[in-house]
Structures are given as structure tokens and as C-alpha cells.
Amino acid sequence: MTSPTALICETQAWKDLKGHVEDINKTHLRDLMSDAHRCESMMLEFEGLLLDYSRQRATVETMDKLLNLAKAAQLSEKISRMFNGEHINSTENRSVLHVALRAPKYAVIKADGKNVVPEVWNVLDKIEDFSEKIRSGSWVGATGKPLKDVIAIGIGGSFLGPLFVHTALQTDPEAAECAKGRQLRFLANIDPVDVARNISGLNPETTLVVVVSKTFTTAETMLNARTLRNWITTALGAPAVAKHMVAVSTNLALVEKFGIDPNNAFAFWDWVGGRYSVCSAVGVLPLSLQYGFSVVEKFLKGASSIDKHFQSTPFEKNIPVLLGLLSVWNVSFLGYPARVSMESNGKGVSIDGLPLLFETGEIDFGEPGTNGQHSFYQLIHQGRVIPCDFIGTVKSQQPVYLEGEVVSNHDELMSNFFAQPDALAYGKTPEQLQKENVSENLIPHKTFSGNRPSLSLLLPELSAYNVGQLLAIYEHRVAVQGFVWGINSFDQWGVELGKVLATQVRKQLHSSRTQGAAPEGFNYSTTTLLKRYLE
Ligand code: F6P
Numbered sequence: 001m002t003s004p005t006a007l008i009c010e011t012q013a014w015k016d017l018k019g020h021v022e023d024i025n026k027t028h029l030r031d032l033m034s035d036a037h038r039c040e041s042m043m044l045e046f047e048g049l050l051l052d053y054s055r056q057r058a059t060v061e062t063m064d065k066l067l068n069l070a071k072a073a074q075l076s077e078k079i080s081r082m083f084n085g086e087h088i089n090s091t092e093n094r095s096v097l098h099v100a101l102r103a104p105k106y107a108v109i110k111a112d113g114k115n116v117v118p119e120v121w122n123v124l125d126k127i128e129d130f131s132e133k134i135r136s137g138s139w140v141g142a143t144g145k146p147l148k149d150v151i152a153i154g155i156g157g158s159f160l161g162p163l164f165v166h167t168a169l170q171t172d173p174e175a176a177e178c179a180k181g182r183q184l185r186f187l188a189n190i191d192p193v194d195v196a197r198n199i200s201g202l203n204p205e206t207t208l209v210v211v212v213s214k215t216f217t218t219a220e221t222m223l224n225a226r227t228l229r230n231w232i233t234t235a236l237g238a239p240a241v242a243k244h245m246v247a248v249s250t251n252l253a254l255v256e257k258f259g260i261d262p263n264n265a266f267a268f269w270d271w272v273g274g275r276y277s278v279c280s281a282v283g284v285l286p287l288s289l290q291y292g293f294s295v296v297e298k299f300l301k302g303a304s305s306i307d308k309h310f311q312s313t314p315f316e317k318n319i320p321v322l323l324g325l326l327s328v329w330n331v332s333f334l335g336y337p338a339r340v341s342m343e344s345n346g347k348g349v350s351i352d353g354l355p356l357l358f359e360t361g362e363i364d365f366g367e368p369g370t371n372g373q374h375s376f377y378q379l380i381h382q383g384r385v386i387p388c389d390f391i392g393t394v395k396s397q398q399p400v401y402l403e404g405e406v407v408s409n410h411d412e413l414m415s416n417f418f419a420q421p422d423a424l425a426y427g428k429t430p431e432q433l434q435k436e437n438v439s440e441n442l443i444p445h446k447t448f449s450g451n452r453p454s455l456s457l458l459l460p461e462l463s464a465y466n467v468g469q470l471l472a473i474y475e476h477r478v479a480v481q482g483f484v485w486g487i488n489s490f491d492q493w494g495v496e497l498g499k500v501l502a503t504q505v506r507k508q509l510h511s512s513r514t515q516g517a518a519p520e521g522f523n524y525s526t527t528t529l530l531k532r533y534l535e
Contacts, residue, residue, distance in 0.1 A: 008486045013072035017065050029425035029451045053455040055425045066325040078483040085111040089490040095271040096490045099307045101279035102300040111271050131288035142240035147208040149183040152286040153224045154212030159188040161278025168467045171397045175291045184290040190220040204235040211247045216254035248281040273490045302468025310476045324480025330387045338363040340388040347487040360485040370416050388454040392417035395461040424452035
């Protein structure tokens with residue numbers, strides 16, 4: 001057990017893993033993959049979802065050592081503390097309870113001694129009722145027309161999660177059928193070009209604007225909200241706000257001050273981190289307006305199924321735990337700083353404020369389908385080693401079978417899903433190339449070292465339920481990494497710094513524009529750039 005202020009890297013379990021790197025450096029995935037017993041032990045299934053992590057640079061011994069590290073980091077206790085509503089976000093003195101957002105009605109999850117599940121369901125019931133009114137046309141706009149289009153304004157966690165789920169559901173046949181005749185757009189960026197793009201082709205008479213902001217103070221969101229309020233009131237008059245604008249926030253007082261009727265506001269709570277808020281009204285409201293509540297409920301149930309799995313499954317069979325531990329292995333021991341996949345880690349100090357002696361977090365990037373193959377895969381095959389997550393589905397949402405083609409379009413896509421992990425793991429040797437009669441001068445160019453780790457997640461299909469599962473797996477993976485590294489995965493002070501500096505610039509721009517004051521208080525570079533901008 002570590003004392004509360006010790007860094008995890010001081011534990012024996014960490015040191016054992018450090019020593020073990022030398023053993024792993026003597027292996028190659030080509031050889032590891034030939035051990036069927038090992039591969040079998042690195043595959044696991046949950047509700048039809050298959051995780052294959054056999055292409056990680058890890059052996060059974062590595063996994064044992066990682067499980068020891070989990071013990072040393074008190075992972076089990078930390079997970080329990082999260083589910084028990086303890087204030088594990090200590091820098092903000094808050095519980096971390098996004099799992100309560102998708103808990104069944106009968107569940108009891110307490111924050112500060114109070115069961116929060118009834119409150120969660122009050123809001124969900126309100127969303128169901130409201131979205132049904134909008135979708136059925138019983139709620140109409142200021143000129144009596146049904147509201148068929150929705151613009152959701154929000155940024156960061158108040159945007160990216162809902163956009164991810166919307167992107168996935170758009171092509172799900174059941175969800176798409178429910179969305180017929182409706183449009184959902186997201187306005188995040190402050191660039192006026194994005195405002196123009198968002199309202200292009202929409203009629204204020206038939207548009208509902210949802211302002212999504214946990215704090216209701218975020219500069220970009222509030223300016224976009226004022227801009228769209230102006231768009232509505234210019235076309236329909238000031239009272240139209242009551243029919244055309246609703247809000248999602250934890251700050252209902254500011255919602256009212258903005259001019260939105262609190263009855264048309266959908267609450268959430270400070271125990272929901274912005275980046276973990278897609279299962280609150282942040283995501284559930286816009287998505288229910290687009291697809292209907294019953295589709296979104298399936299998404300919540302999928303996430304909840306992973307919550308239960310995460311909370312109760314032994315670590316050696318626990319998908320988010322294994323993913324989290326493998327990430328720690330790749331970042332902190334093998335030194336792979338990035339990951340291709342589709343978070344508030346990346347801290348400089350431990351949760352107790354001690355400077356960290358190791359990196360905590362990867363640079364994540366990714367691409368859908370084979371787009372990645374045609375852009376950055378050269379780098380991951382021959383350049384830097386970047387562990388990859390490949391996520392595929394057995395069934396396509398929109399199958400296409402063209403006559404005369406060898407395989408269906410989905411088979412074509414999935415051929416790459418199966419081929420790429422092996423290409424990365426095995427690579428290609430000069431001997432193989434010689435056998436293929438590749439000319440000598442091309443051999444160095446066509447040689448691939450291989451031994452590049454990846455993992456594969458094969459889902460039955462991309463239904464709302466599976467999307468919920470996928471989301472929860474990745475949410476919990478981040479938490480596991482943070483718990484093991486001993487950092488706070490639920491605050492983001494780094495982001496705040498940029499906001500403070502932008503505020504200073506905004507004030508300066510205002511005084512320069514209104515009083516002609518020269519920019520002051522900035523360095524030479526910023527002053528010069530500001531002057532040029534103001535000219
Ligand atoms: O910039 C980071 C952040 O604080 C995120 O956590 C949050 O999701 C986003 O800004 C938007 O904040 P809000 O929902 O309060 O507008």
C-alpha cells in the first residue's frame with residue numbers, strides 16, 4: 001500500500017515493471033503472436049463485445065505485474081470511492097458521479113449523503129416529455145409552426161460528447177428512421193463563419209436553440225447564444241425566445257438572467273464533470289430532440305451496462321481496467337507518448353500536489369475507417385511507435401452489396417480492420433522481401449520493423465446501446481489511468497489558464513476599439529500582433 005503522498009513510481013510494483021521492460025524489449029510481436037495460449041488469454045468478451053489485446057507488447061507476466069501495480073495504486077478502493085460519491089475530485093471538492101446519470105431508476109447512488117438517482121430521473125422524465133412535445137408538434141414556435149431543427153450551442157464537453165453520439169446514431173437505421181425530417185446541428189466555435197454555417201438554410205420560425213453550458217459563463221458559448229438570440233428576435237420579436245430557446249446548465253440563475261424561462265431549463269449537477277457530461281441533459285436533450293427519448297435511453301443503458309461491468313468484474317476480465325493498465329504500460333514504461341484512437345489526464349502533479357516524475361497521458365488522435373490509412377498510417381507503420389485501438393463492428397449500419405464486387409463494402413472496410421493490426425505487429429523483414437524478389441535498392445524502404453502494439457475492439461454493431469458501452473469504456477479507461485498514476489482525472493486547471501489570458505486580451509480589444517487605447521501589458525510579440533490586428 002502506498003502512503004497518501006507517495007508517488008506510484010516509488011512502489012515495488014512500479015519498479016518491477018520498470019525492470020520487466022528489459023524482458024519485453026527482447027521479444028517481438030511476431031513471436032508473441034505465435035503463442036496461441038497467450039493470445040487466448042488476451043481476449044475477452046462482454047455482451048458480444050470482443051476485446052483482443054494480444055497485439056500489445058505484453059506477456060502473461062506483464063499482465064500479472066500490471067495487476068500488482070493496480071493493487072499498489074489501490075485501484076479497487078479508488079473505483080469504489082468514485083461509485084460511493086466520495087469527493088475524489090479533491091481540487092474542486094466534488095464527487096465524480098457520471099455513472100449516476102445512466103443508473104436505473106431503482107438504483108441508489110449518493111452524493112453528500114443524498115440519493116441523486118431520483119433527481120437524475122426527474123430531469124430525464126422532463127426531457128422525455130419536452131422532446132416528445134417538440135417532435136410531435138404539440139409545442140410550436142412563435143408563428144405556430146412545429147420546430148423541426150435544433151441548434152445546440154456548447155463547447156468542449158458540452159459539445160464533443162453529444163457530437164460523437166450524434167455522428168454514430170445518424171446512420172443507425174432505427175435512429176435514422178426516428179430522425180426523419182429533423183436536423184440537429186452543433187455550434188461550438190466562436191468564429192462567425194461557424195455561426196453562418198449553422199444557420200445556413202434554417203428558418204428561425206422552425207428552429208429551436210439549445211444553449212448547453214455547465215457554468216453558463218463560457219465566453220464562446222454565451223456569445224454564440226446572444227448571437228442566435230439576436231437571430232431569433234430580429235426575425236420573430238423578443239417574446240419568441242420563450243418558444244425558441246431552452247437551456248441545459250447547472251447554473252439555473254444565470255439561465256434565467258439570460259432570458260430563458262427556468263421551466264425550459266434542464267438541470268445537471270456539479271458532480272458531473274464537463275468532459276463526462278454527455279449522459280446528462282447536455283447530450284440527452286439534443287439527442288432526444290433528434291432521435292426521440294427511447295433511442296437515447298438505449299444509449300444510456302449501454303453505458304450503464306459497462307458501469308456495472310467496471311464496478312464488479314475482477315480486474316483480469318475487466319475491460320476498462322485492462323485498457324487503462326495497458327495505457328499506463330505503454331506511456332510510462334514503454335515510452336510511447338501517443339495513441340491512435342478515437343480526457344482530463346496529462347497532469348504535472350499528483351493528486352496530493354507532488355511534482356510527477358513521469359508522463360501522465362497520451363496524445364490521442366484517430367480517424368474513421370480507412371481515412372487514417374491514407375493519411376497518417378505511414379508514420380505509425382515505419383516512424384514513431386504509436387499504440388493503436390482499432391474499433392470495428394460485425395454488422396454494418398448501412399450495408400451495401402454491389403453486384404460484381406468481390407466483397408461487400410463493409411467487408412472491404414473490415415478487411416483493413418483485421419489486416420492493419422497484423423501489419424503493425426509483424427512488419428516485414430528484408431528476408432521476406434528478398435523472397436518476393438524485391439529489388440535490393442527498395443528493400444530498406446519496404447522493410448517494416450513491426451512489433452508495434454495495438455488492440456482490437458469488435459462490437460456486434462453500432463447501435464445506440466453499443467455506442468453507450470463504447471463511451472463508458474473510454475470514460476472509465478481514463479479514470480483507471482488517473483487512479484493508477486495518482487492524479488486527478490476530473491479537473492482541468494491547464495485549460496483555465498488560456499481562458500484567463502483570453503479575458504485580458506478581450507478587455508484590451510474593447511478599450512482599444514472604444515477609446516483608441518494602445519495595447520499594453522503584453523510582450524513585444526503579442527503587442528505587435530495586436531497592433532496589426534487593430535490597424
Ligand atoms: O474548457 C474546458 C471546459 O471547462 C470543459 O470542461 C467544459 O466542458 C467546457 O469548458 C465548457 O464549459 P461549460 O459547459 O461550462 O460552458
